[in-house]
Amino acid sequence: MLSYIAMRFLRTIPQLFLISVLAFIIIQLPPGDIVETQIQNLQASGATVDQRQAELLRKQYGLDRPVHLRYLLWIGKIVTKFDFGYSYAFQKPVADVIKERMGYTFAIALLSAILTWVIAIPVGVFVAVKQYSLADYIVTFFTFIGMAVPGFFLALVIMYIALTKFGIRVGGLFSPEYMVAPWSWGKFLDLLSNMWLPIVLLGIGGTAGTIRTMRAMMLDELRKQYVMVARAKGLSELQVIIRYPMRLAINPIISGLMWLLPWLFSGGTLVEIVLNLPTAGPALYSALMAEDMYVAGAYILIIGALTSISAVFSDILLAASDPRIRFGGVEGV
């Protein structure tokens, strides 16, 4: 098991490298270099920039050096000093822009994932056991709808209903009075009261997908002989279901964490933008609109690193849950 975990961590190193290359490419993508854009911005705000200052800026960004050195310089600063560069769109270091916002984004995604499982696993099991029942058809219908409706559509519709029917402007994570207030119990409760909406909106699609997976897996497992054997032992039907087929059907859900988290980040970006939350998604959006690619690069890098590390955890969980993986056995059952 320990060697498995070590091997699994080693495998993320090339992944992290590739993600960083991708993030770096994104930073380099826009035509013209960053100094030009910055000079334009400075000039627009009335300042005069002479040739010498421009050169200085170029040197500061390392633009006078070849591309691979620039990459090393960029990644070196990130690894050693947690310095992701400077965002001129936000007028502060990228790390400062992203740090707190990323925390909220991650919290929303994680809570959505938990909500997804809490709902999807029992419902998926139930409809598999009651296959072809009315409940099965109703749930199947809603899962298809849930998978076709992206969270930000729902966000739009809910905002519309809240505004026209109740006169409430939904959005943000904090009520105005807590916006700049220091952390307190009241602020925390306020956060919760605002956070449930993005969590639910985001969770719907994932829940629908997970119910489908869970149902399919359960149907596969229910057909296997060990279920009958378990019944023949004298276990009650509920014990049989929980201890036997469900215990196995849950494995793809555990490995699905790898799929669920990026999916939540992806859909989350839009939900966050629509709901105008002080999270990473809207920051990415406004940075992109201003062609401030350092924020975008940092965002991709951090999200990518987070998801590949969570993939490691889901693999370890899976190995803990399924001895066949732990032992490296591949025998089909």
Add this chain to the structure above:
Amino acid sequence: MATDNLLIEIKDLHTYFYLAEGVVRAVDGVDLRIKRGQTMGIVGESGCGKSVTALSLMQLVPPPGRIESGEILFYRAVRGNNASTMTEVVKITDLKPNSKEMRSIRGNQISMVFQEPMTAMSPVRTIGAQIMEVIMLHQEVDRAEARRRAIDMLARVNLPNPAQAIDRYPFELSGGMRQRALIAMALSCHPSLLIADEPTTALDVTTEAQILELMRTLQNDLGMAIMYITHNMGVIAEMADEVAVMYLGRVVEQTDVQSLFFNPLHPYTRALLKSIPQLSDATAKKRRRLEVIKGMVPDPYSILKGCTFHPRCEEMIPGVCDQVLPMLIEVEPNHSVRCHLYGTP
């Protein structure tokens, strides 16, 4: 037949499956008596209702199937005040499948070993956990004691290194070893009846012989009755005391194993016996062609008039066999047959 010796009595059992395509009468009037400590062999082609009879006995018929009518009586041994054993009659057909009482019988007094040792255990739990689960479910013992009993049971089924094997996962064992572990699991509560549903079909011949030997030894040691389901006449000859031959959901002949092999009465039994290859055939100069029963098992949805075997029967009496369903009649002492050749009701 003395009643106090009786363990299981099945009277006119009907178990039907209600499918979209029609009703399948998987068990259509089975009568069967199993005595304590005896091995009852049930033999017949696939689809004749052997397994469904067994599942009915456990109240484990999967939907859309259900027991339609008939009685299953279980003569349960109860320890009296003065260490003497008495029997009480439990009518299994009156119990709800998921009821507490039925569950206390299942895996405890009546247990079952299935055909496929490969998929009969959950691959994600150790065999020990799965055996201890039965022990702790039916007996009031703690984990340590359950574990001790499980190891003891694994030793009885000759699993090498039982103390280590208990922590193994099923996929770490060979098919034969898994079947041993499953037998250990089935016997862990010392049942009075073990139902073995083709337990050796998936195994190779050598392993099969070992498992059969093991089951006989354990029967001697523990004194349980065995209901042994198979399509293999050779296994019947080796294992059974009594034999019931089934065809299309009914018992067509029931007798002791000697009479069955030396004096088979029903044409179907005779045809079955003729379809076994024999060693003497191979050594004899004149080789005999293996005989097969003509025709196929009919469409499961159709209802045949008269004796269900008549379309395939060599000795069919037109006007009788295709009109009237024969009854199971005792032709000789302890030898019943369901055939018009031996008198009409």
Add this chain to the structure above:
Amino acid sequence: MSASTVTKGRPGRKKRQETEVQREEEFYRAGQWQLVWWKFKRHRLARVSLAVLAVFYFVAIFADFLSPHDPLHRFQDHLAHPPTIIRIRDAQGNFRAPFIYGTVKGRDPETFRPVHKIDTNSIHPVKLFVRGDPYKFWGLFPTDVHLFGTGKDAMPIFILGTDSIGRDVLSRIFYGGRISLSVGLVGIAISFILGLILGGISGFFGGVVDEVIQRVIEVLTTLPQIPLWMALAAALPRDWPRVQVYFATTLILSIFGWTGLARIVRGRLLSMREEDFVLAARLDGESEWRIITRYMLPGFASYIIVSLTGSLPGMILGETSLSFLGIGLNPPTISWGVMLQEAQDIVNVAYFPWVLWPVPVVVVAVLMFNFVGDGLRDAADPYVT
């Protein structure tokens, strides 16, 4: 089994059995595609969905004729006009041929916002094949005939209302379908080529190349799609022509779509190299290329289709999301996502909710694609008959 002695479970069973036997015969002789199609046809929901999608594409293809107005025509007098109701009964309770009422501009007495008030005295019949905004049918034939409308000089018909600058929402949805529905198709075409080439290279050459491609796939599948799409699309030069932006956007949307297919192609190539029929072909002296195209590709064509239809809904939603944010496609290009840009300001939505019409349209399209994909997956599964 003689018929006279057998009482049948159901009348006419024998006849049915015979046709079943014939059907079975056909079944064994049918080619792979025919089998897939038969199984697909049994999937009722998938069949219905396919029909709905056919209607969607039909509407998109003939959008210029089917839509009542030019999607860029700004009706200055009818800004944010609510949907018009086609009536057959007038204010006096008389039945008449389908007509609409004209509207006059007014102000809401409470909010002082401009509103369009129905004028029951101004009646405009709805007619078929009327003359309206001129257009070039498929960019070729100049005409001004539209399927339906009220004709020039009459009150224009806005079935789904108009947006804040007076453009007809229905016409824009019809035209938007051209972009939104084709993005997915072009996207899977690109994914198909990428997946086949990269998966093929990976499976065929193995070694370091395979290792690198596999790692790239791994990274792409663990990355969230929308932020990456956003970053890439935002980097597109703003001054590119519309067609170029369209193709660049689809290329960006395809960046995730190919990975599933490449995995399948690689896996199948690796496993099939060991199979007897490939060995037989090789012994026959067939070239490697011929072996791949003639013997190996047909073996997993169905997997390819399934994998590709699976990524189609994601691409449609991707286009919608990006255009909604104003990254990638932008006006004057019309797509369902571009139309939703109006919904970015929730106050707009509150006063003219009909700008949300693209939402149900996108949802239905995606739902239909999901059903079709589901049906195809079942149909292509060789283990389900």
